[in-house]
Amino acid sequence: MALAYLWISFFVVGFIAAFAQWLFLGDVEIFKKIVDGTFDSAKASVMDIALPLAGVMTFWMGLLNVAEKAGAIDYVAKVIGPFFSRIFPEVPKGHPATGLMVMNYSANFLGLDNAATPIGLKAMESLQSLNPQKDTASNAQLMFLVLQTAGLTLIPITVMAQRAVLGATDPSDIFIPTLIATYAGTLVAFIAVAIKQRINLLDRVILGWLGGISAFMIGMVWFFSTQLTRAEIQTVSKVASNMLLLGIIVTFLLLALKKKVNAYEAFIEGAKGGIQTALVIIPYLVGMLVAISVLRNSGVLGWIVSGFAWVFGQLGFNTDFTPALPTAIMKSVSGSGARAMMIEAMKTYGVDSFVGRLVSILQGSSDTTFYIIALYFGSVGIVKTRYAIQYGLLADFAGVVAAIWVAYLFFH
Numbered sequence: 001m002a003l004a005y006l007w008i009s010f011f012v013v014g015f016i017a018a019f020a021q022w023l024f025l026g027d028v029e030i031f032k033k034i035v036d037g038t039f040d041s042a043k044a045s046v047m048d049i050a051l052p053l054a055g056v057m058t059f060w061m062g063l064l065n066v067a068e069k070a071g072a073i074d075y076v077a078k079v080i081g082p083f084f085s086r087i088f089p090e091v092p093k094g095h096p097a098t099g100l101m102v103m104n105y106s107a108n109f110l111g112l113d114n115a116a117t118p119i120g121l122k123a124m125e126s127l128q129s130l131n132p133q134k135d136t137a138s139n140a141q142l143m144f145l146v147l148q149t150a151g152l153t154l155i156p157i158t159v160m161a162q163r164a165v166l167g168a169t170d171p172s173d174i175f176i177p178t179l180i181a182t183y184a185g186t187l188v189a190f191i192a193v194a195i196k197q198r199i200n201l202l203d204r205v206i207l208g209w210l211g212g213i214s215a216f217m218i219g220m221v222w223f224f225s226t227q228l229t230r231a232e233i234q235t236v237s238k239v240a241s242n243m244l245l246l247g248i249i250v251t252f253l254l255l256a257l258k259k260k261v262n263a264y265e266a267f268i269e270g271a272k273g274g275i276q277t278a279l280v281i282i283p284y285l286v287g288m289l290v291a292i293s294v295l296r297n298s299g300v301l302g303w304i305v306s307g308f309a310w311v312f313g314q315l316g317f318n319t320d321f322t323p324a325l326p327t328a329i330m331k332s333v334s335g336s337g338a339r340a341m342m343i344e345a346m347k348t349y350g351v352d353s354f355v356g357r358l359v360s361i362l363q364g365s366s367d368t369t370f371y372i373i374a375l376y377f378g379s380v381g382i383v384k385t386r387y388a389i390q391y392g393l394l395a396d397f398a399g400v401v402a403a404i405w406v407a408y409l410f411f412h
Contacts, residue, residue, distance in 0.1 A: 006389060007291050014294035021299065034297045041293035045286040054278035058271045060118035063252055065270025066263050068096060070255035076102050083209040087190075087199055090130060090140045097126035101144055108367075109152055118274060120148060121379050128380040136384040137377060139197050142391070145376055146193050149369040149392035150186035150399065153178070156364030162343065163360055166351040174360045176221055177406040181365035183217050185399025193391055284378025288370055292333045301329050320412065321404050323349060324358040328400045331362060332369045332393060339363065358407040366399040 018034055021027040068074075076099035084091065084098045091097050100123035107116035124141065131138040137145070156178050163171040194201050201207075256263040295301065309322035327345060331338040342359040349355040369392040377385055 004383075007287065010291035010295045013300055014298035017298040017300045017303070030298070034294055037293040037297040038290045041290045042286050045289045046282055050278055050282045050285055054275055057118040057121065057278055058274035061122055061274035062267035062269075062271030063249060064100070064119060064122050065273075066256050066261065066266045067252040068270075069261045069266045070252060070259045070263075072099070072252055072255050074099060082205050086203055086206050087194065088140045088143060089199070090138060091127070092130075095126070095130070097123055097130070097140075100126055105147070105152070108148070117375075120376060124376045124380055128382075133384075134380075135382060137382050137386050137388060141377075141382070142386060142388055143190075143193050143197065145372065145388055146189050146391045146395060147186060148376065149367050149372050150189040150395040151182060151365065151367030152186040153182050153364060156360075159342075159360050159364040162339075163346070163351055163356075166343070166346050168351045168356075170352075173410075174357055174364065175224060177357075177403070177410050178361045178364040179217070179221060180406050181361055181399055181403040184402035185366055185395050188398035189391065189395030192394055196387065196391070280381075281375055281378045284374040285371075288374040292370065295333070296330070301326060304329060318408075318412075320354055321358060321407070323355045324362060324404075327359040328362045328396075328403075331366055332396045333371075338368070354407065354411050357411045358403065361403040361407055362400060365403050366396045369393060369396055 014034060018030045021030045074094060074096065078094055080102050081093050081098060084101070085093050088098070088101075100119060104116055104120040104123050107119055123144065127138065127141050127144060128134065131141065156175070159174065159178070160171045163174070191201065199206075253263055256266065305322060305325045308325055309319050312319050312322065324345060327338050327341040330341050342363045345359045346353075346356040369389070373385060373388055373392065377383075377388070
């Protein structure tokens with residue numbers, strides 16, 4: 001019901017805001033703007049998101065079926081099983097969901113969005129097979145999804161590319177700040193959900209894995225900041241990410257050949273599920289993105305930002321960061337909207353300005369919470385999301401706070 005109430009509130013709040021602007025400001029175009037936005041968002045949900053996603057999902061779900069039959073996913077599950085058995089106690093050891101979740105997180109970490117989404121949907125489907133209440137999110141699904149919304153990313157390729165297009169002197173100068181911010185958001189999200197689910201964070205396996213991951217992150221920051229030039233960062237990241245992705249595809253096919261699996265038939269079998277999943281999620285995407293459009297076009301988000309600026313000003317804080325808040329707020333509800341606001345801010349204030357760099361860090365340090373909830377839960381028919389929204393937004397908030405802090409630290 002939480003998602004239903006939130007969805008309705010977007011429309012109601014948007015209408016009240018529009019009515020107030022018409023009544024007190026005489027804005028006769030506001031209702032038309034909102035209605036036009038609903039049609040545009042509904043169309044974009046299908047034409048720009050669901051249909052392009054269908055092709056990508058068809059390929060990757062077919063490939064994942066090959067990997068599953070060849071035993072690749074089972075192998076990954078066994079390697080990381082000790083850690084995942086503790087943070088996902090509902091998932092049996094060696095279950096395919098473990099390998100799929102690892103692959104999904106790895107793809108997100110490397111910025112391989114096109115590969116991460118279908119793998120993540122397959123993982124959610126696998127977790128749903130263990131869920132006794134099919135319309136209600138399980139603890140394992142909640143942990144998986146909240147960590148997904150945290151958007152842990154090693155290198156924000158698309159953000160750096162956009163900065164380069166707009167003429168940034170050093171497009172990759174936001175790399176290390178973004179890495180710090182995205183890790184902070186993910187760590188806060190994990191600890192919060194673990195406490196909620198009464199997972200023992202002092203378990204030596206959990207501490208060992210968290211310590212190892214933290215050490216790896218620190219090592220990556222050191223390597224990229226001291227051993228490579230800014231230009232080399234972009235080159236290495238692009239080559240490494242795409243080489244790894246192609247290597248995964250070839251590895252799956254070679255494993256299938258070794259195991260004497262009919263790879264093509266397995267691919268076709270899995271690919272059929274990709275098309276079906278794409279069709280299933282369309283209503284969920286249309287419903288959520290249209291509601292977000294109403295909220296955005298009514299001007300509510302702008303008022304919220306102005307309110308934040310006033311509050312922080314009254315408290316005596318430096319308010320140089322407040323022009324970046326629309327990107328931070330929009331990031332939780334619309335990835336394309338946040339990207340548009342990021343570009344607008346960089347054009348308005350300058351791509352190398354404090355605000356220009358801050359919006360870049362914000363864009364690269366979290367994921368689109370409401371879109372992910374609608375997409376992943378919608379793909380398996382979950383309507384009772386429990387605390388997914390609250391904890392997903394907590395991850396976003398932690399990432400935003402960390403992004404603002406590192407932006408002041410590095411660029412102010």
